[in-house]
Amino acid sequence: MTTLLRVSVLISVMALVAGCATPGPSEDSLYQDLGKRAGIAEMVEDLMYRIVEDDRIAFQFKDIDVVQFHTNLTDQLCELSGGPCTYTGRPMTDVHDGMNVTETQFNALAEQLVLAMEDNGISTSAQNRLLERLVELHPQITHR
Amino acid sequence: MTHCSNHGAPVLALVAGLTLATPALADPGSRLWATGGVTTIEGSAGGGLVPWALLAGYASDQEWGGTVTLSRAEVDDFTLNVTGAALNWHNRVEVSIARQTLDLDTLGATLGEDELSQDIFGIKARLFGDVLYSDYGQWSLGLQHKRQRDFDIPEAIGADDDQGTDVYLSGSKLFFAAVADRNLLVNATVRGTRANQGGLLGFGGDRNDSYKAMLETSVGLFLNRSWIAGAEYRHKPDNLGFATEDDWWDAFVAWVPDRRVSVTAAWTDLGDIAGLEDQRGLYLSLQGSF
Numbered sequence: 001m002t003t004l005l006r007v008s009v010l011i012s013v014m015a016l017v018a019g020c021a022t023p024g025p026s027e028d029s030l031y032q033d034l035g036k037r038a039g040i041a042e043m044v045e046d047l048m049y050r051i052v053e054d055d056r057i058a059f060q061f062k063d064i065d066v067v068q069f070h071t072n073l074t075d076q077l078c079e080l081s082g083g084p085c086t087y088t089g090r091p092m093t094d095v096h097d098g099m100n101v102t103e104t105q106f107n108a109l110a111e112q113l114v115l116a117m118e119d120n121g122i123s124t125s126a127q128n129r130l131l132e133r134l135v136e137l138h139p140q141i142t143h144r
Numbered sequence: 145m146t147h148c149s150n151h152g153a154p155v156l157a158l159v160a161g162l163t164l165a166t167p168a169l170a171d172p173g174s175r176l177w178a179t180g181g182v183t184t185i186e187g188s189a190g191g192g193l194v195p196w197a198l199l200a201g202y203a204s205d206q207e208w209g210g211t212v213t214l215s216r217a218e219v220d221d222f223t224l225n226v227t228g229a230a231l232n233w234h235n236r237v238e239v240s241i242a243r244q245t246l247d248l249d250t251l252g253a254t255l256g257e258d259e260l261s262q263d264i265f266g267i268k269a270r271l272f273g274d275v276l277y278s279d280y281g282q283w284s285l286g287l288q289h290k291r292q293r294d295f296d297i298p299e300a301i302g303a304d305d306d307q308g309t310d311v312y313l314s315g316s317k318l319f320f321a322a323v324a325d326r327n328l329l330v331n332a333t334v335r336g337t338r339a340n341q342g343g344l345l346g347f348g349g350d351r352n353d354s355y356k357a358m359l360e361t362s363v364g365l366f367l368n369r370s371w372i373a374g375a376e377y378r379h380k381p382d383n384l385g386f387a388t389e390d391d392w393w394d395a396f397v398a399w400v401p402d403r404r405v406s407v408t409a410a411w412t413d414l415g416d417i418a419g420l421e422d423q424r425g426l427y428l429s430l431q432g433s434f
Contacts, residue, residue, distance in 0.1 A: 103274070114176070
């Protein structure tokens with residue numbers, strides 16, 4: 001291959017990628033792939049057990065109302081994935097005000113979420129699509 | 145085959161050491177799997193040939209971390225061995241050191257030398273952004289100061305200096321669910337350099353003696369969170385009149401079973417080197433993180 005050809009192949013790969021970065025066909029397909037509200041609720045419960053065991057982040061959650069937190073996070077992920085739920089908790093920026101959530105803590109929670117999804121048999125594809133929507137919340141959560 | 149036994153032993157020792165030490169070691173850091181990339185042949189975090197904006201290891205903003213790496217590329221007439229180590233402070237600054245040794249498998253007898261060798265001292269600072277969480281990705285600025293350990297051959301073929309410093313700006317971004325719902329990592333690096341064959345043939349030359357800006361790109365697709373497949377392309381200057389210098393490229397697969405260890409295999413094409421044509425072959429790299 002010539003240099004020019006190699007570069008053009010690389011550029012077309014990158015262009016292809018940009019073209020592919022659009023949402024899937026059905027608006028609630030992610031919700032379905034996460035196992036609907038019941039599947040999400042189960043995964044969130046697993047996530048909460050993992051948070052308690054994780055010294056990097058457990059202290060940030062020590063005063064929460066466990067039942068309320070479980071309902072709110074489940075509704076939030078349900079709504080975010082295109083499901084028929086409405087998050088009724090406080091705005092994310094308000095919830096995290098004064099918590100000074102660090103990158104380390106955000107990463108730790110992301111890790112526990114991925115592991116909880118894996119343990120609940122959620123596919124790599126669904127994991128990635130949920131993460132794509134969740135990372136949008138990063139600025140509303142960290143360093144506040 | 146003497147080199148296989150020479151370099152095989154430390155590789156095995158490192159694997160054994162990592163495996164045995166694994167249960168006793170604390171987790172290397174909190175950044176997500178494979179977000180430290182692997183280690184380039186120049187010791188900086190990146191792919192195999194191209195430095196990325198990612199910083200070595202898994203340290204996040206409240207943590208320290210680092211990596212140790214052994215790499216080897218066997219192309220038609222040369223064998224490149226690299227030992228490297230890097231430290232990461234708070235995912236803000238990476239400091240690295242690497243020693244490259246290029247065995248002159250077929251040229252050795254003619255030239256009366258067995259190898260070319262250089263040390264590379266690197267520093268890379270994350271300027272802003274996060275590869276996963278920022279819309280505009282992560283951007284880093286780096287330096288690689290390279291010092292020849294034996295300048296006789298490079299000098300004889302027209303190289304100007306026995307040391308040089310590359311400066312580079314890198315941008316890296318992960319696109320979630322980008323291709324078949326798999327995550328895609330895209331990297332672009334612009335490097336200012338006077339190096340001949342990365343510095344192994346010295347710096348500057350009779351044909352060109354000034355800094356040139358070179359574009360280096362990589363893409364990597366996460367098949368899942370422990371397997372990444374991709375390709376890299378690295379433009380290179382052509383400073384020496386005695387033989388043309390080609391661009392480098394590779395296609396790689398990296399396996400990151402957990403944060404402590406990664407294994408990278410690549411098919412690499414280094415083009416013509418010192419007049420010997422089409423230097424292609426396998427690259428293997430083993431990295432441990434702490």
